[in-house]
Amino acid sequence: DAKTTQPNSMESNEEEPVHLPCNHSTISGTDYIHWYRQLPSQGPEYVIHGLTSNVNNRMASLAIAEDRKSSTLILHRATLRDAAVYYCILRGPPGGSSNTGKLIFGQGTTLQVKP
């Protein structure tokens, strides 16, 4: 399984943008980049995923480097509710033989949001 590397922790001020980096230098050509987050006392929740192009949804944006060896999760205006551990995970393509429910979590980045 390809490995991801994230900073252990980051801080942000409320209502400011947050850029959470992830390095995945051994990513394969068919691996998707997924982000999950885990709020205190809850199970992880899906945030966003992408393959090559930048992606946006109601929660966040995902910026993927041209060589795909790194990506950045962008929270446009952090709120106190965004304080969580953010995980960057690589997964095989939908429908492929490697597309199973298995998720390999690293240590993630603990995001602290200050009022």
Add this chain to the structure above:
Amino acid sequence: KAGVTQTPRYLIKTRGQQVTLSCSPISGHRSVSWYQQTPGQGLQFLFEYFSETQRNKGNFPGRFSGRQFSNSRSEMNVSTLELGDSALYLCASTWTGTNTEAFFGQGTRLTVV
């Protein structure tokens, strides 16, 4: 649509006992995965069941086992409990079609004394 339901939410057991945890996936989801979360090791994959068959297995001893029923509900069992088995056990369900998003339950907090 109901989310992933795990029961019980909290459990206290004694060393040497066994325990069974239950997970009801989102309706229509056929894959259920189990994870163990501890402060020291983080989130670790235990195993995945799809259509009543174990499809993937993590690096855990044989004391950890699971099964899936025809309605996709899953159970995991831990026998001969050890203090180190104290953890939050999470399950996640996935449709395993073109939708790759995994939905997690709130977990079962197991304490072994």
